[in-house]
Amino acid sequence: MQEAPYFTFKAYMKNIYNTALHTIPIDLDLGCPNRTKDGIGGCTFCPENGARAAQLLDAKDVEQQIKNAISFSKNRYNANEFMLYIQAYTGTFTSVINQKQIYSKLLNLYKFKAISIGTRPDCLNTKTLEYLQELNEQIDVYIDLGIQTLNDSTLKDINRGHDSKCSIEAIKKIKKYNLKVFAHIIVGFENETREDWLNTVQNIVKQKVDGIKIHNLHIIKNTQLHKQFENRAFKVYNEYEYADELIFLIRNIPKEIPIIRTSTDTSSNDLVAPIWHMQKGQFVEYINETMFYQGYAQGDLLDKQTIDLKKQNSFKLEDNSVTIWDKTYKDFYHPKSGAYTQADELFIKQSKLEEKLQKNDLNILDIGFGMGYNSLAIIKLPKEKKVNITALDKNRIIIKHSSNLNNNSDEKKILDSIFETLKYEDSNNSLQLLLGDARFTITKLEKKYDIVFLDAFLPNLNPSLLTYNFFILLKVVLNKDAIIICSQNNSIIKAGFAKAGFIYEDFNINRTDIKALIIKQGSNTTKNRYYEDPFLIYREKQIVTNFEKNI
Structure with missing residues (x-):
């Protein structure tokens, strides 16, 4: 795995x-100071156990908790060095005398390198801070501060018990005593938007926090928030949606501030919503991959950063076009017969695009924009009617490589415009590029399309765009007489299209390696097996493995 494009806690x-x-x-x-003595009350999102870590739930005492947690970390992560973390409830909600006794005892149980104390902005009095400053001379002390949001309306709605001013003042006090502070924020509260989350980030950054933990909102069983959600369901964020917001925030955080966490953990037995189907590790990989492909990095919206264009192996094809070898998919972007030939003879001619343009404006969906040859071929066509192209791809960097390899100045300008602004427009053509996994970006489309170019890598390497489930999504955005040109044509893909309610015919260009399917909507059935991706989040390898297991 590549190094993360943001400053991780590990680093x-x-x-x-x-x-x-x-x-x-x-x-x-x-x-917690926000609960009664019998545990009633508190923040609407907080469970009865104060967000206790899952591996501690069976531990009878603190010594057993530490023993269990260390054993868990050693076995799972091969860990050797540890930081003690007072996680559940409020670690400073007791007298300083008690804090001294408790922390002294804990730190004698194991040789920890540091201690992190979870607490609230309204639970940091002067005596506590003086003690923690004293403790900081013996061991590194970090304050995990639950900010959650700086929107006062939300703070009131979630029964937080303090306002945003209290949070800012708490950070200032912690810094005054030369203690490090990690600020926790939550993305996804009802009635909050990207602007609210950005405002929270910007204001805690101004206070020079030492790290930021970003959590996605979880609705947990038997919380007040759970009751509210049952009475009035509000939007919760799936993996792709939250990833978009998370990446935007990371890009607005200075690169010297570590991102301590990027998501929340809740036991599946306790979680009401959102129900994710990505595992935690897969989600982290998705964030990293998305940022790499799109050329994004932590803090790049604050100060322009140079994109590191790593050298790509390029190859000249039979028609003098140039293609690139993709290291991830282990495949060339184009057949050896050539990108020009494929664009003109397959995608343009077989979709009857020029003929249709004589009658009407056209909406075209280019799935797998890649190096841009297919859309460029459309844009170059002489026309009186207008073409509106929506392009889907997750790799923005490849567009810059394509521009650098292109000797045609007009095409180069078009590619540069798409790379910089994600769009291009002239009197007869408009193109909008939606960056991201096509399984997600296709759900954002509001138009109906007349022609679809589906240009994936080889089926066994890029099956995520060739599953029955993806074809069902595709069907939703088609006009009734739409035509799909698919650059892959094996029996698994045919079965998927048939199952999704499409009819198809094989197509190939003689004496070339260009083979395809020409597809329209129509009644069809199949007894053959097809690729499946029921939650539209599976990795490529997982889709193939699941298929092979069921043969």
Whole structure:
């Protein structure tokens, strides 16, 4: 896996301790100032156990919690060095005398490198801060501060018990005592938008926090938020939607501030919504991959950063076009017969695009924009009617490579415009590029399309765009007489199209390696098996593996 395009907690720890520190979460059962003594009340999103770590739920005492958590980290992550983390409830909600006794005892149980104390902005009095400053001389002390949001209306709605001013003042006080502070924020509260989350990030960054933990909102069973959700369901964010918001925030955080967390953990037994189908590791990979492909990095919206265009292996094809070898998919972008030939003889001619343009304006969907040859072929056509192209691809960087390899100045300008602005327009052509996984971006489309170019890599390498489930999504955005040109044509793909309610015919160009399917909507059935991706999030390899297991 490539290095993350943002400053991770692991990298931050290595910078300080020359090794990664693994957090050992414990629950001191100190309660919360926002709850009554019997545990009633509190923030609407907080569970009864104060967000206790899953690996601690069976532990009877603190010593057992530490033992269990260290054993878990050693076995799962091969961890050797640890940071004690007072996670559940509020770690400073007791007298300073008690804090001294508790923390002294805990730190004698194991040789921790650091201690992180989870607390609230309204639970940091002067005596506590003076003690923590004193403790910081013996061991590195980090304050995990639950900010959640700086929207006062939301703070009131979630029964937080303090306002945004309290949060800002708490950060200032912590910094005054030379303690490090990690600010926790939550993305997804009802009635909040990207502007609210950005405002929260910008204002905590101004206070020079030492790290930011970003959590997606989870609705947990038996919380007040759960009751509200049952009475009035509001929007929750799926993997793709949250990833978009997370990446936007990361791009607005200075690159020297570590991103301590990027998502929330809740046991599936306790989680009401959102129900994700990506595992945590897969989600992290998706974030990293998306940022790499799109040329994004932490803080790049604050100061322009140079995109590192790593050298690509390019090859001249039989028609003198140039293609690139994709290291991820282990495939060329185009057949050896050539990108020009494929664009003109397959996609343009077989879709009868020129003939249709004589009658009406056209909406065209280019799935797998890649190096741009197919859309460029459309744009170059002489025409009186207008063409509106929507292009889907997750790789923005490849467009810059394509521009650098292109010797045609007009085409180069078009590609550069698409790379920089994600769009191109002239008197007869408009193109909008939607960046991201096509399984998600296709759900954002509002138009109906007359022609679709489906130009995926080889089926066994890029099956995510060739599943029955994706074809069902595709069907939703088609005009009734739409035509699809698919650059792949094996029996698995045919079965998927048939199952989704399409009819097809094979097409190939003699004496070339160009083979395809020409597809229209129509009644069809199949007994053959097809690729499936029921949640539209599976990795390419997982789709193929699932198919092979069921043969």
